[in-house]
Amino acid sequence: MQTLDWIVIALFCLALIGIIVWVMRQKQGNAEDYFLGGKDATWIAIGASIFASNIGSEHLIGLAGSGASSGMAMAHWEIQGWMILLLGWVFVPFYTRSMVITMPEFLERRYNGASRTILSVISLISYVLTKVAVTVYAGGLVFQQVFGIDTLWGIDFFWIAAVGLVVITALYTIFGGMKSVLYTSVLQTPILLLGSLIILVLGLKELGGWDEMMRICSAVEVNEYGDTMTNLIRSNSDNQYPWLGALIGSAVIGFWYWCTDQFIVQRVLSGKNEKESRRGTIFGAYLKLLPVFLFLIPGMIAFALHQKMGSFLPLDPTTGNAITDAAFPTLVAKLLPAGVKGLIVCGILAALMSSLASLFNSSAALFTIDFYQRFRPKTDPKKVVKIGQAATIVIVVLGILWIPVMRSVGDVLYLYLQDVQSVLAPGIAAAFLMGICWKRATPLGGMWGLISGLAIGLIRLGAKVYYGGICGLEQGAGGGSLMQTLFYDYNWLFFCGWMLVFCLAVVILVSLFTTPKPEAEIQGLVFGTSTPEQRAATRASWNKWDVIHSIIILGITAAFYYYFW
Known part of the structure; x- marks a missing residue:
């Protein structure tokens, strides 16, 4: 890092501080102001926030590392723009009419209080132990690699980077609420996009172009069935990414994440109206088409450079193999000139901070709205905001306390955490899917x-x-008990799909033998219960250009699958 890099970083921080100070001067007198930014967000802020919230350490380390180790396998999860369209076109009308702040609150309106509590508890625990922990842990590792500093003032630089990232992000999230998350995303998203695009261009230039990357990667087989790193659709006998399992599993996880998870949907709930919220999802869907090219492809470029040069990626001292998770920070450290490296560091900061800020704000909303305000409904609105700020501090402290655990068993735990989303998603997806599509679905x-x-x-x-x-x-060795075969050996993607089928069957069977809510209580929350006025309002919220842009996104997705088939 040279002087020019530090100047660029300083300018970025000043711009960030300016936005935060402006946001803090805005009125935030109640929960809606604090957690939904006063419900006046435009489509640009919503779309940028959806994208910036989604891009975190799993992209900077995990996705680039996956590209370097297995090629296009993880692209199924990243080319999910079409899934965000489902949020905008199908779910936004129901969420908007419900006037809720959290997704568990929506489940209470659709089902019962117990459903709200279950989803709140699941979401809070998973946020602290997975999303916050992984982002902070990986953020410390990224900055240690990019800055090339082992210790500072006699302290391991990992701790300085990790704790500093948490504290800085927490400060503007606590005082600024959702508005700080939304409007800092408007600054952070273009910097992140520009920085990652520079990495892509310089990486391809260093390697010798796109065709050279495809030539090197297509010559590397990833399984015994002849599939290579450039194949998105792989043999159905592939242990890790069978094509049918990948399509099913990524759809189930994507539906849960993009259409029902508080972390994402809270951004949509902050929209001025149904029109702005839907257009925000369309803009976010466009942006979501980019991570494959901005993070996964650079990982493949790093692998190709390592194959060509023999010593591009750092080597594991124990095994002598290339450390693929170091792909993105290695590209930053080795390819970028002064000034540009500072811009990339700003992009990395933007990705990690926006993701963490969204996590902190969503977690605080879940605790404050679904627990505190639910049991103390007469609490003064200003006090509710203070409780939300205090809840954010608690989430931050828990995240910091979890860092030593993440670091001591980092690699092993990180691998286990990849399975968490695949087993959290089916039950939640089934409850929302049946709740919105079938008015006969009962609270029980x-x-x-x-x-x-x-x-x-x-x-x-x-x-x-x-x-x-x-x-x-x-895993997959076989020869064990039924428990081992079913719950350990069975491919995680197929398991996710069958789990959704089972949970849907449970909802249907229990509903057939129990009493549904009166239709008056779920009016406007389920297909077939909307009033003529509600349907007219939804129809008035979109025009032909919304449809055209949605078709373009679907076309790009189809073209991507065709090219990498």
Whole structure:
């Protein structure tokens, strides 16, 4: 890092401080102001925030590392623009009419209080132990690699980077609320895009172009069935990414994440109206088409450079193999000139801070709205905001306390955490899907769908820890008990798909034998219950250009699958 890089970083920080100071001077007198930014966000802020919230350490380390190790395999999860369109076109009308602040609150309106509590608890625990922990842990590693500093003032630089990232992000999230998350994203998103685009261009230039990357990567087989790093659709016998399992699993996880998770949907709920919220999802869908090219492809470029040069990526001192998770920070450290490296560091900062800020704000909203205000409904609105700020501090402290655990078992735990979303998603997806599509779904049906998903998910994760961690068995080896075969050996993507089928069956069966809510109580929350006025308002919120842009996004997605088939 040279003087010019530090100047660029300083300018970025000054711009960030300016936005935060402006946001802090805005009125935030109640929960809606603090957690939804006063519900006056435009489509640009919503779309930018959706994208910036999504891009975190799993992209800077995980996605680039996946590109360097297995090629296009993880692209199924990243080319998910079409899934955000579902949020805008199908779910936004119901969420807007419900006038809720959190997704658990929506489930209470659709089902019952128990469903709200279950989803709140699942979301809060998973946010602290997975999303916050992984982002902070990986953020410390990224900055240690990019800055090339082992210790500073006698302290391991990992700790300085990780804790500093958390504290700085927490400060503007606590005082600025959702508005700070939205409007800092408007600054952070273009910097992130520009920085990552520079990496892509310089990486291809260093390697010798796109064709050279495709030539090198297509010559590397990733399984015994002849699939190479450039194949998106792989043999259905592939242990890790069978094509049918990848399509099903990525759709289930994507539906849960993009259409029902508080972390994403809270950005849409902050929109001025249904029109702005939907257009925000369309803009976000366009942006979501980019991570494959901005993070996964650079990982493949790093791999190709390593193959060509023999010593591009750092080597593991134990095994002598290339450390693929270092792909993105290595490109930054080795390819970028002074000034540009500072811009990339700003992009990395933007990605990590926006993702963390969204996590902190969403977690605080879940605790404040679904627990505190729910049991103390007469609390003064200004006090509710203060409770939200205090909840954010608690989330921050828990995240910091979890860092040592993440670091001590980092690689192992990180691998286990990849399975968490695949077992959390089906039960929640089933409850929302049936709740919005089928007015006969009963409160007990939705509740037991959530419970069954949680129970099966915990058994699956427990089996992973026991058979993989304690017993040290190789996954997919077979020859074990029914428990081992079903909950450990069975491919995680197919397991996710069958789990959704099971949870849907639970919702349907329980609903057929229990009493549904009166239609008056779910009016406007389910297909077939909307009033003529509600349907007219939804129709007036879109025009032909919204449809055209949605078709373009679907076309780009189809073209991507065709090219990398």
